[in-house]
Each structure stands twice: as C-alpha cells, then as structure tokens.
Amino acid sequence: MAQASYPAELLYHPEHDWARIDDTDPEHAILGITWYAQDALGEVVFFEAPDVGTTLTKDAPYTEVESVKAVSDVVAPLSGEVVEVNQTATENPGMINEDPYGEGWLVKVRLSDPSEREALLDAASYIATLAG
Amino acid sequence: MSSTAPPILRRTPLFERHQAAGAKLVEFAGWEMPVQYRGVREEHMAVREACGIFDVSHMGEIETSGPGSLALLQRLLSNDVAKIPTDGAQYSVLCREDGGVLDDLFTYRLDVDRYLTVTNASNHERDLAWFTAHAQEVPDVQVTDGIEDWAMLAVQGPQAREIVQAISDAPLPGRMSAATRRLGGVDVLVCGTGYTGENGVELLCAPADAPSLWDEIVRRGAMPAGLGARDTLRLEVCFHLYGNDLSVDRGPIEAGLGWCCKEDTGFIGSDAVRSAREATPAPPAEKLVAFVIDGPGIARQGNPVLGGGEVTSGTLSPCLRAGIGLAYVPVERAATGTRLEIDVRGKMRPAVVKDKPLYRKDS
Numbered sequence: 397m398a399q400a401s402y403p404a405e406l407l408y409h410p411e412h413d414w415a416r417i418d419d420t421d422p423e424h425a426i427l428g429i430t431w432y433a434q435d436a437l438g439e440v441v442f443f444e445a446p447d448v449g450t451t452l453t454k455d456a457p458y459t460e461v462e463s464v465k466a467v468s469d470v471v472a473p474l475s476g477e478v479v480e481v482n483q484t485a486t487e488n489p490g491m492i493n494e495d496p497y498g499e500g501w502l503v504k505v506r507l508s509d510p511s512e513r514e515a516l517l518d519a520a521s522y523i524a525t526l527a528g
Numbered sequence: 529m530s531s532t533a534p535p536i537l538r539r540t541p542l543f544e545r546h547q548a549a550g551a552k553l554v555e556f557a558g559w560e561m562p563v564q565y566r567g568v569r570e571e572h573m574a575v576r577e578a579c580g581i582f583d584v585s586h587m588g589e590i591e592t593s594g595p596g597s598l599a600l601l602q603r604l605l606s607n608d609v610a611k612i613p614t615d616g617a618q619y620s621v622l623c624r625e626d627g628g629v630l631d632d633l634f635t636y637r638l639d640v641d642r643y644l645t646v647t648n649a650s651n652h653e654r655d656l657a658w659f660t661a662h663a664q665e666v667p668d669v670q671v672t673d674g675i676e677d678w679a680m681l682a683v684q685g686p687q688a689r690e691i692v693q694a695i696s697d698a699p700l701p702g703r704m705s706a707a708t709r710r711l712g713g714v715d716v717l718v719c720g721t722g723y724t725g726e727n728g729v730e731l732l733c734a735p736a737d738a739p740s741l742w743d744e745i746v747r748r749g750a751m752p753a754g755l756g757a758r759d760t761l762r763l764e765v766c767f768h769l770y771g772n773d774l775s776v777d778r779g780p781i782e783a784g785l786g787w788c789c790k791e792d793t794g795f796i797g798s799d800a801v802r803s804a805r806e807a808t809p810a811p812p813a814e815k816l817v818a819f820v821i822d823g824p825g826i827a828r829q830g831n832p833v834l835g836g837g838e839v840t841s842g843t844l845s846p847c848l849r850a851g852i853g854l855a856y857v858p859v860e861r862a863a864t865g866t867r868l869e870i871d872v873r874g875k876m877r878p879a880v881v882k883d884k885p886l887y888r889k890d891s
Contacts, residue, residue, distance in 0.1 A: 438552070438756075439567050441844045442826050460873070462826055464568040464844050465756050467873070 400431050403497055407513055408522035409473035411455075412436075414497065415516060422510050425474055428501040429461065429492065432526055438463040440489040445481035445503060452476050452505055454512050459502065461492060474512050476505035540585035541679050541735040542742055549752055556755060557649035559586040564754040571753035572760050572846040575724055579685035580753035581745050584730070585738065588652030589674030590659050593642045596669030601643060604662060605635060606780060606801070608790040612637045617704045617721055620788050621780050622655060623797025627804060628776035629783065631655050632768055634721055636706040644674065644717070644732070648770045662796070679738035683750055684728035684761075691748045692718070692729055700729060712744045723758065725765030725885060760843050763852060764887035766818050772829055772841045773816060773854050781805050782812035782856070784884070815862040816840070817881045819870075821851030825877040827870045833857050834869035834876065847887050851877070 412433035457469035551562035607620035781804035827842035842853030
C-alpha cells in the first residue's frame with residue numbers, strides 16, 4: 397500500500413497499532429500495525445506470531461516484526477488472550493506492508509476488559525499524533 | 529527519544545539527489561545517508577542481477593605523498609605495500625602495537641610516490657591522527673586529509689562495468705587496479721574494487737562533479753541503492769564491517785584477516801600478529817565465523833552465542849532467504865558444520881557454521 401491510509405472504522409493506539417472490534421462481537425478484537433508503522437519499518441521480512449493462549453497487556457509489547465535492518469516491538473492496544481494468529485502474515489510477512497489493515501492483520505484476541513477501548517484514538521486523533 | 533538537540537549532520541554532494549529519489553535518510557557516522565530508496569531487497573537484487581549505484585562519499589581519504597611514502601605506509605599498513613604496482617590497489621588493516629585493529633582500508637597507488645587510502649567514515653579522524661603522528665618518524669613524506677577533495681560512488685553488479693565503460697574515454701582499469709579516466713567529461717579515479725561480491729567499480733571524483741556523474745549512471749540503468757543493501761550484500765559475501773566485526777579489541781588473525789598481514793614488513797602490530805598466527809604463547813581464544821540460521825529467525829549484532837561468543841553482524845539474506853551473520857565463537861566450535869545456538873532476544877535459534885563466503889555467484 398503506497399499511500400497513507402487510516403480507516404475510520406478502526407481504533408488506534410499511539411504506538412502505531414490498530415484494533416478492529418465488530419459491534420456484533422465486542423468481546424473480541426483483531427490487531428495489527430498501522431500504515432505509518434509499516435512505512436517507518438520498511439519491508440517486513442519476518443513475523444513470528446505469538447502462540448494462541450498468549451496473554452496481552454495493554455501498552456506492553458506482545459510480539460515483534462522485523463525488517464531487513466531492524467527489529468520493532470509491537471505494543472498491545474488492548475489486554476486479552478490470543479485466540480487466533482494470522483498464519484498468512486507469518487508465511488508472507490510482506491503482506492503486513494501490502495495490506496496492513498486486511499490480509500496483514502497479526503492476531504485476534506479475546507478482550508479481558510472491553511472497556512479499555514475507551515482509551516484508544518479514532519482515526520482523526522491518531523493522524524493528529526503523526527503530525528507532531 | 530533523546531531530549532538533546534540533534535547533532536548537525538554532514539551531507540554528501542548527492543544529498544538532494546537522495547531526497548528527490550524518496551530515500552529514507554538516517555544518521556550514519558555523523559553523516560545523513562540514504563539507508564534505502566525503494567526497498568532493501570529490491571536494491572540488493574538489482575546489484576546481484578543488474579547494476580546498483582551507491583553514494584559512499586561519507587568514506588574518508590588520506591593522501592600520502594613524497595619519497596618517504598612507501599616507508600611510512602609499510603610501517604602503518606599490514607599488507608606488503610611494496611607489492612602495489614603504480615595504478616594498483618591493496619586491502620589491509622591498520623593495527624595498534626597490540627595488534628588491535630584501528631581500521632580496514634583500501635590503498636590505491638596513484639603514482640610512484642603518491643598513494644590514496646580510503647578510510648571508514650567513523651574512523652577517519654582517528655586514522656588521520658595516526659598517519660600524521662607516525663609521519664613524524666619518517667623523512668620526506670606528506671600526509672594530507674583528502675575528505676573534502678573527494679566524493680565516492682560505488683557502481684556494482686554484473687552490468688556495472690558495461691554501464692560505466694559506455695561513458696569512459698578509455699578502457700576501465702581491471703580488478704584491483706585504479707586509473708584516472710574521463711567519464712562523461714569529468715576526471716574520475718576509477719577503481720576496480722567494491723564491497724558487494726559483484727563485479728564493478730568504485731569512482732572517486734571532485735564533489736562538484738558527483739551529481740552529474742550520478743545522474744548519467746542512473747540514466748543508463750543503475751538503480752540507486754542505500755546503506756541497507758550495502759550491508760546485506762557485504763554480509764552475504766562475508767566482508768567485514770568495522771565497528772561490527774572488527775574493533776581495537778580484536779586482532780586480524782581471529783578476524784580471519786591473516787591473509788592481508790605480512791609480518792615480515794615490520795608494520796606496527798606485526799609482533800602481536802605473528803604471536804597470534806604462530807599461537808605463541810597461545811592462539812586467540814575466539815574466531816570469526818559465518819553462520820546460517822537453521823529455521824526461522826534473524827540474529828542481530830550483540831546476540832549471545834550459547835557457550836560463549838557473540839554475533840557481530842546479522843541480517844536476513846535476500847539471496848539465501850535465511851538469517852545469516854558473522855559471530856566470534858570459541859575456536860573449538862569454529863569448524864564448518866558446527867551447530868550453534870544463538871540467543872535472539874530470549875529465543876534460542878539453531879544455526880550452523882558455514883564456509884565463507886555464504887553466497888557465491890553460481891550457487
């Protein structure tokens with residue numbers, strides 16, 4: 397994805413992560429990294445998904461993505477337990493660059509405290525943090 | 529993020545070209561340099577399969593001239609400088625008395641009593657001070673800082689020579705040779721050297737001439753490539769990077785650079801190098817080896833090796849599609865085929881010691 401994009405339906409964490417929560421299933425969230433994060437990192441060449449069952453703590457790193465040059469921590473925007481991981485992103489990490497909000501998602505979690513979403517940013521507020 | 533003011537970074541004469549090409553610019557050894565343009569892997573493969581062009585103007589130059597040149601350089605450089613013919617090139621290391629490596633460098637003999645030595649950006653000031661101090665002990669020699677006089681481009685890849693030849697007034701010098709040519713109307717010192725394992729040339733020219741030379745070579749098909757690809761290319765062929773694989777705490781023998789040390793010339797550090805080579809009283813405890821990760825994962829500089837030693841360079845190899853690197857390990861575990869365990873941020877990654885280079889053209 398060559399152009400910056402921040403879909404309005406997602407929630408954002410200032411450490412450049414997004415969460416997708418479906419209104420019909422507010423106990424679960426799909427997580428990934430933002431366009432800004434993948435652009436700053438460059439081509440992602442390695443992503444090893446955490447194990448199903450891993451506990452995530454909001455604001456703490458839960459996995460890593462690597463470019464040729466650098467390793468970057470991925471911070472959990474919400475707390476919960478991993479219930480599903482994106483094997484496609486593990487097998488083809490370039491997908492995290494090509495489609496960061498779609499095929500390049502990282503994990504699905506069962507939220508331990510769904511009210512934490514209130515602390516996340518909407519797209520406009522997140523974009524404002526990037527201007528700083 | 530640091531709260532201190534960012535340092536003032538030096539810029540090469542090609543800085544505006546890098547900006548216009550959309551390069552990602554980073555600080556490197558006090559310079560603002562392009563780490564990548566379109567992507568490290570794409571640039572890497574362009575160099576392996578066609579041609580890439582690198583701005584390496586951050587590298588330093590020291591000119592040594594006068595009748596005492598050979599005597600001084602023979603004292604400073606580990607290789608046998610007397611073996612460099614006029615228009616020749618030679619690789620060597622610069623050692624302290626204890627054999628610790630101050631820098632690794634190429635020296636070009638421009639004339640009978642005129643040599644140009646190319647330094648690593650991070651070491652240039654220290655090297656220059658070392659050259660200047662020791663020049664006091666040798667009669668009839670001048671040491672001059674050339675860093676402001678030269679820009680440097682590396683044109684590398686199977687099509688590199690063809691592209692540069694097309695704008696040259698005479699045949700290009702061969703491998704490990706250097707000669708001045710008119711390229712696109714400007715004087716350029718053309719050197720048959722490089723840091724990628726590919727055929728190609730390195731071009732030294734006046735800073736003011738660098739932009740037009742860059743434009744012409746890019747126009748003829750060379751892909752701009754950044755320091756990111758330069759690092760993956762050199763690591764695939766196991767060329768050392770000073771500050772990673774070489775330091776004052778390591779000698780050339782443990783680094784695998786005994787081939788460019790000729791102790792009989794009496795260079796500074798030759799006694800220490802001879803002792804290490806002859807293992808008197810004891811051989812170096814560790815040796816620099818190349819490894820490939822067996823499975824997923826990418827080891828990085830500083831990752832410990834189980835049982836002793838550490839990774840000094842690590843990356844993902846675009847050609848081998850695996851984590852690769854260089855590591856100092858205990859000599860008894862340095863043999864090809866030895867299995868290692870590398871602690872990559874808490875996860876043990878199996879690796880295998882391999883022959884150098886890790887990548888060969890026909891592999």
